[in-house]
Amino acid sequence: MAAFDVDYLEVKKEKVLKILVPVKRVVDYNVKVRVKADGSNVDLANVKMSMNPFDEIAIEEAVRLKEAGIASEVVAVSAGVTNCQETLRTAMAIGADRGILIQSDVDLQPLAVAKLLKAVCEKEQPQIVLCGKQAIDDDANQTGQMLAGLMNWPQATFASKVVVAGQQATVTREIDGGLETVEIALPAVLTVDLRLNEPRYATLPNIMKAKRKPLETTNPETLGVDVAPRLKTLKVAEPPKRSAGIKVADAADLVMKLKTEAKVI
Amino acid sequence: MAILVIAEHDNSSIKAATLNAVTAAGEIGADLHLLVAGSGCSAAADAAAKIAGVGKVLLVDAPHYADQSPENLAALVVANAAAYGHIVTAATTIGKNFMPRVAAQLDVAQISEIVAVESPDTFVRPIYAGNVLATVQSSDAVKVITVRATAFEAAGEGGSGAVESLAAGPDLAQSKLIGRELTKSARPELTAAKIIVSGGRGMGNGDNFHQLLEPLADKLGAALGASRAAVDAGFVPNDYQVGQTGKIVAPQLYIAVGISGAIQHLAGMKDSKVIVAINKDAEAPIFQVADYGLVGDLFEALPALLTELG
Numbered sequence: 001m002a003a004f005d006v007d008y009l010e011v012k013k014e015k016v017l018k019i020l021v022p023v024k025r026v027v028d029y030n031v032k033v034r035v036k037a038d039g040s041n042v043d044l045a046n047v048k049m050s051m052n053p054f055d056e057i058a059i060e061e062a063v064r065l066k067e068a069g070i071a072s073e074v075v076a077v078s079a080g081v082t083n084c085q086e087t088l089r090t091a092m093a094i095g096a097d098r099g100i101l102i103q104s105d106v107d108l109q110p111l112a113v114a115k116l117l118k119a120v121c122e123k124e125q126p127q128i129v130l131c132g133k134q135a136i137d138d139d140a141n142q143t144g145q146m147l148a149g150l151m152n153w154p155q156a157t158f159a160s161k162v163v164v165a166g167q168q169a170t171v172t173r174e175i176d177g178g179l180e181t182v183e184i185a186l187p188a189v190l191t192v193d194l195r196l197n198e199p200r201y202a203t204l205p206n207i208m209k210a211k212r213k214p215l216e217t218t219n220p221e222t223l224g225v226d227v228a229p230r231l232k233t234l235k236v237a238e239p240p241k242r243s244a245g246i247k248v249a250d251a252a253d254l255v256m257k258l259k260t261e262a263k264v265i
Numbered sequence: 266m267a268i269l270v271i272a273e274h275d276n277s278s279i280k281a282a283t284l285n286a287v288t289a290a291g292e293i294g295a296d297l298h299l300l301v302a303g304s305g306c307s308a309a310a311d312a313a314a315k316i317a318g319v320g321k322v323l324l325v326d327a328p329h330y331a332d333q334s335p336e337n338l339a340a341l342v343v344a345n346a347a348a349y350g351h352i353v354t355a356a357t358t359i360g361k362n363f364m365p366r367v368a369a370q371l372d373v374a375q376i377s378e379i380v381a382v383e384s385p386d387t388f389v390r391p392i393y394a395g396n397v398l399a400t401v402q403s404s405d406a407v408k409v410i411t412v413r414a415t416a417f418e419a420a421g422e423g424g425s426g427a428v429e430s431l432a433a434g435p436d437l438a439q440s441k442l443i444g445r446e447l448t449k450s451a452r453p454e455l456t457a458a459k460i461i462v463s464g465g466r467g468m469g470n471g472d473n474f475h476q477l478l479e480p481l482a483d484k485l486g487a488a489l490g491a492s493r494a495a496v497d498a499g500f501v502p503n504d505y506q507v508g509q510t511g512k513i514v515a516p517q518l519y520i521a522v523g524i525s526g527a528i529q530h531l532a533g534m535k536d537s538k539v540i541v542a543i544n545k546d547a548e549a550p551i552f553q554v555a556d557y558g559l560v561g562d563l564f565e566a567l568p569a570l571l572t573e574l575g
């Protein structure tokens with residue numbers, strides 16, 4: 001594989017634009033998680049797992065850039081338990097060329113993941129790292145920005161449009177007041193928002209093809225990264241439940257109740 | 266050690282969410298220093314000095330902070346971090362953008378979107394779209410924290426902090442702002458509004474959304490919000506989106522019209538004081554969190570509601 005890579009780089013020297021897409025395996029977005037009885041953690045036994053929805057969008061965007069002849073290679077990378085292989089296969093079924101699993105059973109927090117990704121970046125030398133804007137389990141919204149900080153690269157987060165031309169990316173970002181457009185030099189880290197694209201469904205032939213694509217496995221020790229958690233979860237709890245209220249008869253009833261009962265208008 | 270709060274501002278005034286972050290920082294304790302980095306931002310620094318609880322305002326005025334680019338802002342915060350035990354900012358799109366970069370460069374974790382302060386090293390934060398609250402303890406020397414604005418009161422006025430000028434850091438020139446397309450509206454800002462009228466896919470199209478919801482919002486002095494489905498369908502711009510990945514709101518009154526109540530939407534509004542839902546499907550999950558549910562066709566209910574409001 002190493003020899004093949006070298007040849008490939010030699011031939012395409014001018015047109016090599018590699019995109020690295022970190023993909024996280026998370027509880028499926030349709031699942032409503034429950035807290036374990038002892039409040040130690042959420043109960044993930046027998047819960048459906050999927051690729052983080054934002055990461056699907058990131059893979060889709062990377063694959064589109066490749067199909068448009070702008071990117072030359074799309075590499076998916078996932079850090080976590082052995083089952084993250086499934087997430088990588090899904091990424092390859094959408095169109096990633098190969099996968100890297102950073103196998104670890106430790107609870108990997110964003111700083112640790114960013115350090116692992118930095119080690120992978122140093123080896124792989126991508127021009128773009130395309131992350132999801134947030135993982136829907138920890139809702140941290142950190143990893144991409146942390147990686148950019150560790151690499152001292154520019155960053156453009158919450159992207160709803162990405163245009164890559166030469167050594168530059170022009171990114172439209174979703175911000176509190178609307179949209180903004182920034183221009184950044186590559187290499188850079190981008191994080192994607194929901195409206196960037198609509199990911200394709202992987203077709204059966206592509207799922208079959210993905211099974212034969214290269215999947216390399218490494219681990220934090222080999223990459224020389226200390227992944228010990230910095231945050232300790234003392235307990236988890238469900239937030240106070242809202243009790244369902246009442247049904248009103250009609251608009252008049254509603255206005256009356258808002259005025260006299262709730263006193264909010 | 267003192268606490269550094271990074272202010273969000275438009276060079277002349279301080280953004281509302283910063284006031285909530287100041288309250289959260291105040292619950293941690295110690296001296297509060299507020300960093301105002303911008304270009305021509307001395308008016309914002311003066312305003313910051315009047316916030317109750319702020320001991321000192323650090324003013325950094327240089328052209329390369331005009332756009333609050335994450336690279337320059339993070340570098341500035343990191344260069345000034347040594348004196349602080351906590352670095353705090355609001356979890357707005359600006360805060361979420363630069364703060365993790367600060368944490369990484371200081372080699373510490375970030376504690377995202379806290380909703381409660383338990384002690385100087387222990388905080389509560391929502392995970393899984395707000396379906397779970399985690400209490401987390403940090404072992405890092407510096408705690409880097411973003412604050413969910415709706416979980417804390419806004420700090421009031423009455424402070425008399427001194428404004429101190431600080432040297433600017435270098436211009437890293439890593440990103441260039443090309444332009445901003447900001448939604449202009451005479452209505453209150455979503456995150457600061459007391460009443461929000463929010464529309465979903467059930468509105469059918471953008472014209473209906475505007476023709477039916479705007480008069481209601483105007484009558485109630487409300488802000489307009491939307492579900493992701495309404496934004497994706499192009500009824501309204503992206504900054505209207507309420508939810509896990511949009512804005513987190515907690516007004517006195519939230520009126521959800523033609524919104525089913527997916528967990529990702531509820532994540533953004535279920536801490537509202539009073540929730541009203543108008544939906545033709547009596548089984549819609551939104552009714553499970555609504556204080557007042559009106560089952561019916563919104564095309565009849567909304568005009569009737571307007572009439573009733575007089």
Ligand SMILES: Cc1cc2nc3c(=O)[nH]c(=O)nc-3n(C[C@H](O)[C@H](O)[C@H](O)COP(=O)(O)OP(=O)(O)OC[C@H]3O[C@@H](n4cnc5c(N)ncnc54)[C@H](O)[C@@H]3O)c2cc1C
Nearest residue numbers: 465466467492493494508509510511523525529530545563
């Ligand atoms: C990773 C991720 C993040 C997400 N983040 C968000 C987020 O931040 N915010 C968000 O809102 N969503 C978010 N979503 C999407 C969310 O899952 C739902 O798809 C979305 O909230 C649905 O929007 P809706 O309720 O408007 O549409 P629908 O679910 O289609 O509901 C429309 C409702 O309108 C009612 N209706 C239709 N016609 C009428 C009528 N004439 N009169 C009365 N009622 C009518 C229907 O009964 C129905 O209940 C996210 C999804 C994912 C995967």
Ligand SMILES: Nc1ncnc2c1ncn2[C@@H]1O[C@H](COP(=O)(O)O)[C@@H](O)[C@H]1O
Nearest residue numbers: 022023079131132134135140141142143
């Ligand atoms: N364990 C992981 N493996 C691969 N990518 C990850 C992992 N954790 C986070 N990421 C990436 O970082 C993004 C943001 O995650 P977070 O900072 O946890 O909200 C995700 O959308 C992924 O692109």
